[in-house]
Amino acid sequence: MWFNKNIENVLQELNVDAATGLSDAEVSKRLEIYGHNKLKAQQRKSVIRMFLEQMNDWLIYVLMAAVIITIFLSEYIDAVIILAVIIINAVLGVYQELKANKAIEALQKMSSPKSLLRRNGQVVEVEADNIVPGDIIILETGRFVGADLRLIEDANLQIEESALTGESVPAEKKAHAVAEDPETPLGDRENMAFMSTMVTYGRGTGVAVETGMNTEIGKIADIIENEAQEKTPLEKRLDELGKTLGFIAIGICVLIFILSWVQGRDLAEMFLTSVSLAVASIPEGLAAIVAVVLSIGVTQMSKRNAIIKRLPAVETLGSVNIICSDKTGTLTQNKMTVVKYFTSEGVVKIDRHSDRVSNTAALLTTGMILASDATYEDGKGTGDPTEIALLAMGDTLQIDRKQLNEQYSRENELAFDSDRKLMSTLVKNGNKYRVFTKGAIGSLLDISTHYLVNGEHVPMTEDYKKQIKAEAGKMSDEALRTLGLAYREAGSYQESDELERDLTFVGFVGMIDPPREEVKPSIALAKSAGITTIMITGDHKNTAFAIGKDLGIADDINTAITGKEFDKIPEAELAEKVKDYRIYARVSPEHKVKIVRGLKANGNIVSMTGDGVNDAPSLNAADIGVAMGITGTDVAKGAADMILTDDNFSTIVKAIEQGRNIYNNIKKSVIFLLTCNLGEVIAMFVSLLIGWQAPLIATQLLWINLITDSLPAIALGMDPGDPDVMKDKPRPPKESFFANGAGLQAILGGLLIGGLTIVAYWYGYYEHGYAPHDADVPADVLEYARTMAFMVLVCSQLFYALAIRSRTKLIVKIGVFSNKVLIGAIVAGIGLQLLVMLIPFMRDAFKLQMLDSKGWLMAIGLGLVPLLLAELHKLFIKKKPA
Template identity: 65%
Template sequence: MWFTKSIDEVVADLDTNPAQGLSEEEALARLQKYGPNKLKGKKKKSILQMFLAQLQDWLIYVLFVAVVITMVMGEYVDSIIILAVIILNAILGVAQEVKAGNAIEALQKMAAPRALVRRSGTVKEVDAETIVPGDILILDAGRYIAADARLVESANLQVEESALTGESVPSTKDAAQIHTSETPLGDRDNSVFMSTLVTYGRGEGLVVGTGMHTEVGNIASIIGGEEESKTPLEIRLDHLGKTLGKLAIGICVLIFVVALLQGRDLTEMFLISVSLAVASIPEGLAAIVAIVLSIGVTGMSKRNAIIRRLPAVETLGSVNIICSDKTGTLTQNKMKVVKYFTLKEEATIEHGTTNTGTDEAILLAKAFILCSDATYDKQTESGTGDPTEIALLMLGDDLGLDRDELLSGNRRLNEFAFDSDRKRMSTLVEEEGNYTVYTKGAIDNLLNISTHVIEGGQIVELTPAHKQAYAEATERMSAQALRTLGVAYKPVSTVVSTEEMEQDLILLGLVGMIDPPRAEVKPSVEMAHQAGITTVMITGDHKHTAFAIARELGIAESIDQAITGQEVDELTEEAFEQRVNNFRVFARVSPEHKVRIVRALREQGNIVSMTGDGVNDAPSLQAADIGVAMGITGTDVAKGASDMILTDDNFATIVSAIEQGRNIYSNIRKAVIFLLTCNLGEVVAMFITLLIGWQAPLVATQLLWINLVTDSLPAVALGMDPGDPDVMKEKPRTPNESFFAGGAGIRAIGGGILIGALTIFAFWYGYYEHGFTPFDEAVPVETLENARTMAFLTLVACQLNYSLAMRHPSKSIFQVGLFSNKYLIGAIVLGLLLQHLIISIPFMQEAFSLRMLDLEGWVTVVILGLVPLLINELVKVYLRSRKRVSEV
């Protein structure tokens, strides 16, 4: 039991060195020995289980009944074809489920937790699965703990362990404690456990258990994962499908009753009615939505946006406000100190060369280094920790300080970790028996707790003139878009408490840092503006600093569009909600302000996207319609509360994700409208012809074939349509907008009626070219089969060609690119080839009651099949001309 042993005993047992950690070779060897650090998940469904699940649908049960009845009646060919359709549909469903599952697994892998470890003397971030016993875990606030560990160092460390103990109050940890074997889990103050959360302070832990050999691994309820749930989009489509299905079944029952009254063959009419019911119900909607979503979010992940919750894809298309952090999202997240100020001088720092610094400047840099948790390697130009702290370490390098020597000669005894309320951090350091407190934070904050300053190399009492000098220096730097940070210190005679550390300090000076805007952000802000999306900057920086960056990026034009957190506090909720849409910059805000801003924006009817990276950002991420976490700098808590994770922490990726989200929704809508149009065409053709007393233009097997080939393949291909480059020129979609908005409903009804009418005409023409009409009673079988072949081929041709017109509601097929969707072209070509096969092969001809057409028949089918596409293109010409007139 590790918690009963001293640190030295645990280190010896695990054969590791806390100062160096494991080597990469040793870590790899232990990974092979102990296995990956992960819990066993749910057992995946087998292919057979997925196949059987595809058959558990009431529509399939109807078809099985049809199979049994046709076999009893001796219609074995029909039975085989219906059964083949059932099996083929199930196989396609399994294939889609496997593909969607693989995509989700890939996303889960990309979004897997990360952990900070020390290996070969270097702190680095690694996948949590690669953690092994003996690793040294670096623990900081906001990070989930990746494995069970015995603490070897702790500084005001607090861990929230409710997942294990049920105790909601964070537990205070102390590495020096040694417990007895009877100590309960919740009282083991020298240990931390997998899946718990660091809420405060910092520490280092020696990993003693991974994967299923952890405390959380013993809890069966933890293993299993989340229940799968349908997205609002899928629920809406499900409801739509069932409504249309009931309507279709009602029509089919009516057809059967009419046929009964007309004295038709009941066996044939039963099969036709059942087949038409199945063909009329868009049961493929849910599967198509699932595959389009999975392909879409996989594509988004490749462009640095990981979607954690599928409903976010639908919501993205409605976003009209993007609330973005400044640092790292709008800027490069590469802070550099470019100026420093002491009462002796204000100097500019030149990077890459050693700058000559005064004694005050050297002490300033030393204080910043000893009051930091960051690391930075000059050789690799890489580091860990907050970019601001890394910039302060680089300041020491620029002033010629040897950081390694400095850190080895100073031992940290205590610290008062940074929090958003105090806006400062303090450390207590021992150097050759002397104790010193170093505190860094916002300069106005430090002025409130400082009583002295260094002036002319002497410690003197802080006066209003000194405060004025610091205020003016801060103002000068802020006007240059520099972020300011002050530092103070005080010698103490003994170890002091955290509260005593931040009293009666001696102010040393301040530095000005800049984080340049990302080059790609300004065009993205402009693109968002064209798309009806307002960009809002939310930052902890000073008002003038924030506004300077916002103006450069095109986010704000006037300082009146900027407001501070303090000014927000002075407004009532009602007044703030009324004015919130006027602001583009929120400066000096706390996480609590973020929540208030999001709620106020939503109260005004906005759909809000919010970025965040810290523990305290979780409430605002959850309050927003789309919570966006930073993948690089974001804490595990922020990622867990988000709907989307940016793997590059880049604002441009948010705009790109909105663009992709709009296109994904648009593609789903195309597929839905196309399916409904095709189904309506089949119903119109069957219902009208049977109502006026004609023979059925299509038999059961033909209807099932059309449902399988013509509907499904182009619908999936439409769902994979390349993005519309002009989608960001449109305004955001209303969240409750119907699929049939913007004329889509009229297009579906008009297209369905047109396809149905052309099918009826083709059926009539099949009689006419043989010298008969559908009203004639004594008609040769060859003539009826010729008419049905004409109707069958025409219906298929109309639907396949019509899919090209569905790619855009107003752009022509040449404007969107005739061959730009290779999947759709492939689906059309495959559909036509399959049509040719079943009409050319004698056995297939017989099975589907078809016959080879003559030249006149083929020409008629080709011409009729192009009519829906041509009419749609003419309508688009009219729509474009009307739009041009309205814009003049």
């Protein structure tokens, strides 16, 4: 490990002189050995391959068989419709895939700036992809780091590493530090700088030790590339359903054909009937219905600040029972904020609405502002996040910073040094000079001779020091970062080496990256819905726990664990142990992926939120990866399934609610389709089994299938959301469409609809003085009986769509017209039926007869029975979640 070696050993191992750098000849040799300093391009699928992969699905196989059968039956319109469904579904899938999985490209863009190098004894600027191990790289404020470096020089060097480590403040670097522990976390490697991070303060020099895919960011790219893309729960269920329906369809064809052969029927006619029934038993509109419902859900969610990249991910949200969230920028504001300050007057919480502060507090704030190099205007700042927070504190306490800067001029300064941990400035106001020194409290107390108490400069005593340190310790326990201030009046200009002496200690401030205001109630709502929130962050354990406790994620420090501690858990116990923790601190990208996989191994559906490059692998590994749209990196957005345009944690909870409702709607459509198709199969099979003529012919079956498998099913998928859906616990990931009585509902509904169709068929004979088993039945009577069956089957299915909207709530409670699309679909279906009946050439084409008044009353009456019985059943069952 490079961070475990001293500078001399590193330079010797890389065979380079830090003063001159590599020669051009040596660079050429190393380029051949190590390759260019860029990330390996992800192998892209061709559009044709993506299209074919979309076709590799059991339901698609069944639909393709349906196309062949309908062409064989000369039903070309049906064949075209089914084929269009298949193609549209595949095109939608390809479109979504083309938009997604761009994480590697985003990483490549991030890692290609220019760098300052020392080569041939001269400083030159080169493209970062030409850096090789052994190159001497010069770091300046504002420059990106071009490779992973072992630092060899530093001057107050600070590097913004939040995209890799998750820490909200820049990391201070020490070139001469040597880490003894080979498992030192990424954020604690003080002598290293990493590719694609940015220098925010100071300067330094480093030697490139890793390039390209061997860098820390390269390892992330490798994890993303090699992470297998799993099917969503919905995709798995539809795949299983497709297989089941395929076998059922084949079974129906064979069974009816054998039955017809045994009974001595016309085999040619019965072959057409059996394959027509097989086609009718397959809900060929299901794929299109799911695509339409998901697309509608995507549109609705985009209006609620959640952009979905993969359609099935909408439904997966409804199954989520664990949300793994990054801390910085997701649960917190990613903005250091001063929340308390301490002076001899005590601890004061900062309140925007407080009265004017005391003179001591004003002096504390003034000194913090004047000893700062940051800028902050209109809510936007530049410079060190800590100093920006101090300027914002001045605004909150109504200190006029503009007037201060006009009143005081900076005459001299002593820059921050990581050894001293102090920064001092000499300012002038008129003819008066004043020194302000800010920094670590311990360092300030060492050089402070007095303490400002009630406006008086009293000698600093050990008791005062103990009191100050005790208060600072309390703030540290709350995960606040403390920064102190001391000052003295100077009679004249002071040299830099004279500034930090004989100071009077004024006080200190406590700052933190605070939680977002809306996060806490969202976590509580998620908890009430059976969803556990887990924090996974690169920050320190105490800081993470303090935030987690405040948000209600954890209330016991024992539920927090560091990455170093996590590594000690045996692989065999991982899946069991991950259930015990709510906060994971000081973790690496590899840890995050390992945690997500451990949670998934327990059967959980895991959502992972994040915004940094370090979050990308875990976003990719989770069932649902959620990236921040405002603060999120392109890498995180590319790896995620969903992007929050408002960076609001509460949007995730709203999206989960939407996902649950979408799944419920898809389930309604599936149960409705299978109920209707089962009714058709029962009516046909029972009639043939008892020796009757087939109650429906092939063209009638296909027509019924066209009406009921399209508009009503789609309309059910557009049902308004259930306001009580978040009162339910998360749906088990392996739960089928037929769980919780839905399968029994489909069977009973199918039996009822099939039975009523048989009754209507019998009544058609009975009305004309015949029975279905009579030998010499006139053709027009047979057609009349089939017309009765035809009308009742369609009417019962269309009206039953109203009842299936909820298994427990009456249609009057839901609102008959609350789903106007469904009402329109029912009206349209009945209208099409009437057209077939009333237009003579269509009536003849379908071999139907005009019904008399008794026939119409019977058809409408029997058609309403499934709806009425379903509503009566709801009155007598114990109320359960819809």
